[in-house]
Structure formats: C-alpha cells, structure tokens
Amino acid sequence: MPTSKPLPRTLEDWLDRLDKQLLPVPADHHLNACRALSDSRRSLRDIAELMQASPALALCVLREANRQGGSFSAPAESLESALSRLGLQRALELVKRQPARPLAEIPLALRQIQLISQHAAQQASGLFSARLARLWQEIHWGSLLFLAPIWSLLAAYPELFEQWEQRVLAHAEPATKVEQDLLGVPLLALCQALAERWRLPDWVIQGYRLLVEDRRQLVKALHIARDNQHPLHQQHMLDADTPLRRWLTQPANSILLANGLALSAHQAWNSPHSLRWQLLSGLYLQLPLSDVQQHIHQYAAQSARQQTTAELWHPAQALLWPWDARRLHGNTRAPVAMPKPADNGWRQHCAQLLVQPSAFQNLDQLTTGATQALQACGMSRVLLLLPDPSNGRLRAQQQSGLDKSASTLTIDPQQSQVLRRLLKAPAQLRLTPANIAQFSALLPGSLKALFPSEHLLIRSLASNDRVVMVIVADQAGAALSDTSVQAFGKTAQCIQRALDSFAKRER
CATH class of the missing domain: 1.10.3210 (Hypothetical protein af1432)
Incomplete structure (x- = not known):
C-alpha cells in the first residue's frame, strides 16, 4: 500500500520530521486532562495518574519539561516530576495545544x-x-x-x-x-x-x-x-x-x-x-x-x-487460542467433530468401577478403567494426573485422544492457582467462553497446549481426605451440554468410589 506522504530517507530528515509531529489525543482524555489541570484541589499525583490513560499527553508533557530543563538539568523521570517542573498553568497551555480527536479518527x-x-x-x-x-x-x-x-x-x-x-x-x-x-x-x-x-x-x-x-x-x-x-x-x-x-x-x-x-x-x-x-x-x-x-x-x-x-x-486474547496458533497466519484450528458417546459401554465401565471389593489388581488397571469410562460418557480427550508423593508434582498416569507427549507430562502445581486450589480439596472447574479469560492465565501453558479449548472440565478426587487424582477432559473443543457435564460428574463419582475401594483393598 503506498504511503500518503513522501518518506524521509536519512536519519536527520527523519528527526526533523518526527520532532514536529503532534500526537492526536482522544477527545474525552483531552477534556479530562484539561479539567484536572484546572482544578486546584488535585494533587500532582492525582493528575499524573489521570493523564496516564492517554500516553500521548504523558509524552508531550514530559518531553516539554525536559526540553525546558536545559542541558545541565537531569531529565524528569516521571510525569509527576515533569508537571512539577513545568507548573500546572504551563502544562494546561501545552495540553490545550494538542489535537483532540474522536477515537475513530486516530490512526489504528x-x-x-x-x-x-x-x-x-x-x-x-x-x-x-x-x-x-x-x-x-x-x-x-x-x-x-x-x-x-x-x-x-x-x-x-x-x-x-x-x-x-x-x-x-x-x-x-x-x-x-x-x-x-x-x-x-x-x-x-x-x-x-x-x-x-x-x-x-x-x-x-x-x-x-x-x-x-x-x-x-x-x-x-x-x-x-x-x-x-x-x-x-x-x-x-x-x-x-x-x-x-x-x-x-x-x-x-x-x-x-x-x-x-x-x-x-x-x-x-x-x-x-x-x-x-x-x-x-x-x-x-x-x-x-x-x-x-x-x-x-x-x-x-x-x-x-x-x-x-x-x-x-x-496478546491476552491469544491465551484463549491453541498454543501454536498465529494471528497473522490464520492458523487457528478447525473444529473437530465431537464423537458420539457410547451409552451402553458407559454403564458397563461404571459398573466395573463400582465393584466391591475392588476388581482392579493395580493402579494402572484402575486408571485405565477410569479413562475408558470417561471416554464412554462422551469425553474424547482425557488426561488423568496423579500427585507424586516425593515432590508434590502432578504426573500423567493415563491419557486418551491427546498428543503422545501427554504421557510424560509433569506439572508443578505451585505455578498454578487453579491446580493449587484443586489439590487442596476435591472440586470441579468448568471452563466456558464466559469465564475462560479469568482462569486461562492461571493454568500451566503445557496443559493449555494439550487442551486448546474454551470448553473444559477439570476435577480433583480425594481418598482418605487427600486429593489423589486430577481429571482433565473435554469433547475435542466443542461446547459441553448440561447432559455431558452431568455424565462427566456421575462418572467422576464412580471413579471416586473406585479409588476408595482400591485404597481399602491395598490396606
């Protein structure tokens, strides 16, 4: 796209051109700054905090204060000190000279x-x-x-x-x-x-x-x-x-x-x-x-x-995207078709989890049965994490529908407020587009990379008053219906019962 004016081509020409350039200021910010500078009841700190909403105003005031300071004076390092150096009246006159524009007229x-x-x-x-x-x-x-x-x-x-x-x-x-x-x-x-x-x-x-x-x-x-x-x-x-x-x-x-x-x-x-x-x-x-x-x-x-x-x-918007997506590449992933839940298989898997005493010979068998039950209730991507007693880290025990790297995943829960809360006591978190911005930044990047989704279920399960498992599951990024969430909850309850039975069996 051609430029609207001839561009300078040397450093001196650029300096001359840009030194004269005025920066447009949003009209509402301009009005608020003028009012604040005219109000004798306001402190310099109050005025500086108000003016920082418009970076252009902050720059013009600080730049003018340092120009007026002379070559032997140290430059002002903050807007508050710049206002003190200029004085409120001169600062007001300077602000009034800046072009006030509706937001839509300021270059994007x-x-x-x-x-x-x-x-x-x-x-x-x-x-x-x-x-x-x-x-x-x-x-x-x-x-x-x-x-x-x-x-x-x-x-x-x-x-x-x-x-x-x-x-x-x-x-x-x-x-x-x-x-x-x-x-x-x-x-x-x-x-x-x-x-x-x-x-x-x-x-x-x-x-x-x-x-x-x-x-x-x-x-x-x-x-x-x-x-x-x-x-x-x-x-x-x-x-x-x-x-x-x-x-x-x-x-x-x-x-x-x-x-x-x-x-x-x-x-x-x-x-x-x-x-x-x-x-x-x-x-x-x-x-x-x-x-x-x-x-x-x-x-x-x-x-x-x-x-x-x-x-x-x-960039905060990208925290909601697949981890390898690029805004300028149009690299967002196409929605994946959600698999149909196998209702009959789900009842069979849950029945096996509820057998008393436990039908599982070891922990690997139990977590395999839990993963199969979660798949049968409609969860196409499943990750089971168990706390490591030696160092408190969460380690992947079983996974389904994820990248092979998920099998060796290790997460330090101290780096995530969400995981710390889930490990403190049994709880469930349902991520949706309405709350994803609130919680996404509190999840480990490695977990978000495996589950690039705005629809996610995370639940912790306890045995003997101690959290022993964290389940992460979704339906390939598709929206979760209330029926799917209820099925997940019932499956988690069955897994909870299986964990209790298995703990008694071991004793």
Whole structure:
C-alpha cells in the first residue's frame, strides 16, 4: 500500500520530521486532562495518574519539561516530576495545544502501538515494581514511554505498521531489510536518536544504546539464561563474569525486558523471540521459566481488562487460542467433530468401577478403567494426573485422544492457582467462553497446549481426605451440554468410589 506522504530517507530528515509531529489525543482524555489541570484541589499525583490513560499527553508533557530543563538539568523521570517542573498553568497551555480527536479518527496503528506500550507498563509494574518499590515511577514511566519514538512515526505514517507486520511477522522477512526498505535507516537507531533529542528518561536511552551499540551483553546473558532449569549453574556463570553480573542487575533493564515481553507477545507467546525475553526475565528475576510465564500471562490479562481494546489486538486474547496458533497466519484450528458417546459401554465401565471389593489388581488397571469410562460418557480427550508423593508434582498416569507427549507430562502445581486450589480439596472447574479469560492465565501453558479449548472440565478426587487424582477432559473443543457435564460428574463419582475401594483393598 503506498504511503500518503513522501518518506524521509536519512536519519536527520527523519528527526526533523518526527520532532514536529503532534500526537492526536482522544477527545474525552483531552477534556479530562484539561479539567484536572484546572482544578486546584488535585494533587500532582492525582493528575499524573489521570493523564496516564492517554500516553500521548504523558509524552508531550514530559518531553516539554525536559526540553525546558536545559542541558545541565537531569531529565524528569516521571510525569509527576515533569508537571512539577513545568507548573500546572504551563502544562494546561501545552495540553490545550494538542489535537483532540474522536477515537475513530486516530490512526489504528498509533492506538495499537500505544496499547503495546500500556501492556509493557503493566508487565513492568507486575514483574519489577514490587522488587524495586522505591523506583516504581521510573519503572512505570520508562516502560510506558520506551516505544514513544514509534508513536510519532506511526502518527505521521500509520500505514507503515501494517506493512511491517505483514512482511516481518507474517512472511518472516528480516527486520533489518524491511526497515531499510521502508525507512532508509535502522529503526532502533532512529528510536535512539529521537529519545536523545527529546531527553526521554535515562533508562529509555540506556535501553536503546544497549540494543544499538552493545548487544554483546544481551547475547552473553541469553546464553546463560537458556540454562533456566539449573539456577545454581547460572549463578556460577554469572559469578565468573563480574561485569555481566553487575550489568544484569541494573534496574534500568526492567523497562527493556518489559517491552521485549510485550512486543514479542504481539506475535505469539511461544515464538522463539518471545521465549528469549522470557528466559532473560527469568535470569533477571532469578525465577524458573514456568513462574515467569505464569506471571506474564496474568499481567497480560490484567492489562486487557484495564485498557480499551475495541478494534485493537491484545496478546491476552491469544491465551484463549491453541498454543501454536498465529494471528497473522490464520492458523487457528478447525473444529473437530465431537464423537458420539457410547451409552451402553458407559454403564458397563461404571459398573466395573463400582465393584466391591475392588476388581482392579493395580493402579494402572484402575486408571485405565477410569479413562475408558470417561471416554464412554462422551469425553474424547482425557488426561488423568496423579500427585507424586516425593515432590508434590502432578504426573500423567493415563491419557486418551491427546498428543503422545501427554504421557510424560509433569506439572508443578505451585505455578498454578487453579491446580493449587484443586489439590487442596476435591472440586470441579468448568471452563466456558464466559469465564475462560479469568482462569486461562492461571493454568500451566503445557496443559493449555494439550487442551486448546474454551470448553473444559477439570476435577480433583480425594481418598482418605487427600486429593489423589486430577481429571482433565473435554469433547475435542466443542461446547459441553448440561447432559455431558452431568455424565462427566456421575462418572467422576464412580471413579471416586473406585479409588476408595482400591485404597481399602491395598490396606
């Protein structure tokens, strides 16, 4: 698609063009900000919190405050300090000069990149602010404003975003080649130059300098981060490289990591690019990869709930999809035909489960009979998980209708609030499109990969006052009727009776 205006082709021409670019502001945000700045009863913190709903307003105020500060003054690191430096009257005059537009008239590409920035700020707040509480303002505003140079780029040439998405994400062209074709200059170099000209917070500039001028630190850190399953070995490697260890622990890295996570998730949560940022975050936070993934999924869901996402793409939506799906590839799976339940077989299998004393010679026979009963009641995909007494992990005991990898599945329930609750006491969770957004982020990624479905049943069963089995089942992703749910419940009760009988037999 041709661009609407001639594009600059040199770094200086780009800087001149984008430095003059005004960012449109949603009309309601513009009005609320003007009212807040005119209200003498409001504190600077109140005004800053209100204005952060519009990233464009936050940028224009902070950028102006740092321009006015002079070359000998440290740049303001937060909107609150920028308002203090400018004064409310000058800030009000500045805001009034910004173009207020109905939301529909603001380029979709600009709104999309600002949503990514807001997602990054949510990730930064959740992952890092609690650990670095005294620096929460620097973390929040640095992560929100890190992509600000791209805001101006897309306000001037919104069509570039779709071209970049299609060529880089959809068709896997090298990003450097695409940037050279579209811009004539490397995108990161342009972002760094704009950040320095606008005197954005130091952490933003440090992040771009690292990406442009010294990627060796990132490469060395990633090499260590890949060994996420051996934290002691990671620590030994860091101890052997003191400069790398000192660099890694710098708080400024938090905003780079948050934006890396948000940007890579825009394509997919399980892409190699996304995995690299997850591993780096795990090394920075000294957390296992499963913990990092659990947290970032939860913070993405929180971000989606807090932001206006009409017409926009938020990566939290992909948490409801098959794990290997891609938005730009149209790679969603076709619905699978639901098998018909074998009613006669179901009664026979349940009768076998209810035999007193237990007819099963060992646990494998019992779980095989339980799986067959669940299949007969209409569940086409079944997974039985048993807690390992030695380490508390859940291990797959039986599976049907799933990938072969399910047979060796091991899950740490401490990484999932849902599983912890189910292991605490017998309970049942029915996932539906109405509650999937609430619970999906609380489930392990490995389990969601096996059951890419919005219709799922998870139930825990106990024996001798201790949960001894977790059942996960669905009907190949199809909607579950009330009759199917009732049949599942009756089958689970039969399995429960079989577990009790088997425990008595063993004694």
